[in-house]
Amino acid sequence: MQTRTRFMAVMFTLVVLLVSTSSVLAQEISCTVCHDDTTLITGKQAGLSEAVHGTGEAYLRGTSAGCAGCHSGGAFSAMVAQGLTPDTVEVGDPNPTRQDCRTCHAVHTSYTEADWALETTAAVPLFAFENKTYDGGKGNLCANCHQPRRAIDAADPNDNIAVTSTHWGPHHGPQSAMLLGIGGASVGAGGSSFHYKMIEDSCVTCHIGPNMVHTFEAVTSGCSECHGEDFDLDSKQDEIAKLIVELGELLKAKGLLDEEGHPVVGIYPAAEASALWDFIFIAIEDGSLGVHNPPYTRDLLEAAIAALQ
Ligand code: HEC
Numbered sequence: 431m432q433t434r435t436r437f438m439a440v441m442f443t444l445v446v447l448l449v450s451t452s453s454v455l456a457q458e459i460s461c462t463v464c465h466d467d468t469t470l471i472t473g474k475q476a477g478l479s480e481a482v483h484g485t486g487e488a489y490l491r492g493t494s495a496g497c498a499g500c501h502s503g504g505a506f507s508a509m510v511a512q513g514l515t516p517d518t519v520e521v522g523d524p525n526p527t528r529q530d531c532r533t534c535h536a537v538h539t540s541y542t543e544a545d546w547a548l549e550t551t552a553a554v555p556l557f558a559f560e561n562k563t564y565d566g567g568k569g570n571l572c573a574n575c576h577q578p579r580r581a582i583d584a585a586d587p588n589d590n591i592a593v594t595s596t597h598w599g600p601h602h603g604p605q606s607a608m609l610l611g612i613g614g615a616s617v618g619a620g621g622s623s624f625h626y627k628m629i630e631d632s633c634v635t636c637h638i639g640p641n642m643v644h645t646f647e648a649v650t651s652g653c654s655e656c657h658g659e660d661f662d663l664d665s666k667q668d669e670i671a672k673l674i675v676e677l678g679e680l681l682k683a684k685g686l687l688d689e690e691g692h693p694v695v696g697i698y699p700a701a702e703a704s705a706l707w708d709f710i711f712i713a714i715e716d717g718s719l720g721v722h723n724p725p726y727t728r729d730l731l732e733a734a735i736a737a738l739q
């Protein structure tokens with residue numbers, strides 16, 4: 431705390447110097463629009479400290495170049511500034527950060543309220559696919575990191591697909607592809623979700639909401655606007671959960687999934703490898719139990735189950 435206080439004092443001195451030398455800046459800079467006695471900052475810190483963005487389970491992955499753009503907040507900001515994408519970042523971040531305030535907001539760039547601006551809201555061409563762009567308003571910020579790293583390989587001439595490692599699959603966080611109706615394997619591309627088409631700001635509307643809650647958990651109070659008051663989300667998610675269990679059992683029986691839920695390395699008929707891919711895509715990585723794209727999720731699960739029966 432002491433160093434913080436001292437740092438604050440130094441910063442204020444600097445600002446006073448700036449202010450006395452520039453009358454233009456004097457009108458613009460204001461620390462107190464943010465640093466005051468309200469919970470403007472602390473209310474967000476509390477939420478973030480509950481979220482894995484804030485606890486940083488995997489932030490140390492940011493030391494590797496291939497992971498830095500998504501796993502280090504600092505490397506993400508640098509990547510955006512340089513116009514790079516997560517797959518083209520060439521250096522790791524020796525001092526990686528969690529996904530903190532500075533990752534998503536332009537904190538301390540103009541020292542005005544404008545610094546709450548998001549670091550980017552530009553549409554995101556998904557790097558694992560050709561000509562597929564996620565364009566969901568402010569949710570584009572999220573899609574930069576929450577996109578798959580891989581699409582499934584094409585089948586070989588014998589119609590087989592190799593499962594090459596126990597980390598095989600699209601990688602964590604393929605939610606943007608799910609909303610677009612791509613990234614699965616058992617059926618061709620589905621349509622983009624009505625939740626993608628109808629909800630302005632996509633991820634941000636559903637995971638931050640009008641109260642700007644920063645735990646990043648889904649905000650379900652907004653669902654009733656379209657679904658009515660007695661919408662039973664649990665039963666809808668249960669239907670998907672049952673299909674997931676059924677698919678998981680079939681994959682284990684065929685030896686493609688081990689008891690811990692990891693893929694078993696091997697060469698399998700394309701339809702079976704696709705079923706395994708979709709299990710990972712939906713059950714392990716997407717995490718919404720169908721909400722992100724209900725029809726596409728259901729189609730994939732049903733086709734995958736049929737392929738194994
Ligand atoms: C747009 C709002 C905003 C403005 C304006 C602003 N700050 Fe900050 N400040 C923040 C945020 C957000 C943090 C990071 C809090 C966190 O990491 O939890 C922060 C952190 C700090 C810290 C703690 C150390 C650090 O860098 O994280 C100091 C000191 C600080 N600000 C000083 C200032 C001073 C001095 C000014 C005016 C010249 C100023 N701030 C203007 C939002 C703002």
Ligand code: HEC
Nearest residue numbers: 482483486487488489500501506529571572575633637646
């Ligand atoms: C800089 C990359 C990055 C950005 C931008 C980002 N995320 Fe994340 N997100 C991650 C990473 C990495 C994790 C996993 C963190 C960990 O385990 O350390 C994560 C985790 C999450 C989780 C928790 C998942 C779980 O399994 O509990 C949610 C929910 C989430 N993000 C939503 C969002 C939303 C909504 C946005 C946009 C407002 C967003 N993220 C922006 C990288 C990012």
Ligand code: HEC
Nearest residue numbers: 482487488491496497500516574575576577602603715717
């Ligand atoms: C395109 C962005 C992106 C890249 C590149 C990326 N990740 Fe991730 N990673 C994510 C997101 C987003 C999550 C959180 C997904 C969720 O929980 O839904 C995540 C989650 C993880 C997790 C799980 C963390 C947890 O809390 O369970 C591990 C481990 C991980 N990543 C390792 C890596 C490694 C190692 C690399 C580099 C070889 C890497 N990631 C590259 C986006 C990325």
Ligand code: HEC
Nearest residue numbers: 470471474475478483529530531533534546568634638642
């Ligand atoms: C993963 C990305 C992410 C992180 C991390 C994050 N925010 Fe946000 N924050 C957002 C998004 C997205 C919004 C909604 C912006 C909008 O609707 O214009 C938002 C909104 C806000 C707002 C309301 C701004 C306004 O214009 O009304 C404040 C204040 C804020 N965040 C502060 C913080 C602080 C403080 C931290 C760190 C403790 C933080 N945020 C961390 C993404 C993030």
Ligand code: HEC
Nearest residue numbers: 569572573576605606625629632633636648716717718721
């Ligand atoms: C229609 C609103 C809606 C939209 C749009 C949406 N989500 Fe979700 N998301 C949900 C709901 C509801 C869940 C399921 C939460 C639950 O079951 O606890 C969820 C689950 C998740 C999870 C898994 C959380 C966990 O705890 O494992 C992540 C990560 C996530 N969403 C990220 C995103 C990202 C990133 C985007 C945009 C690319 C997005 N979501 C768009 C509503 C939405």
Ligand code: HEC
Nearest residue numbers: 624628629636648649650652653655656663666720721724
């Ligand atoms: C802008 C309007 C809108 C909002 C807001 C919205 N949805 Fe939807 N949702 C739809 C439409 C349209 C459908 C497809 C029509 C249908 O099946 O009812 C749908 C379908 C669904 C389905 C599949 C229903 C089924 O019968 O299988 C689920 C689950 C769902 N939404 C969950 C959610 C959740 C959870 C939220 C809030 C986080 C939400 N929706 C917010 C428009 C919306």
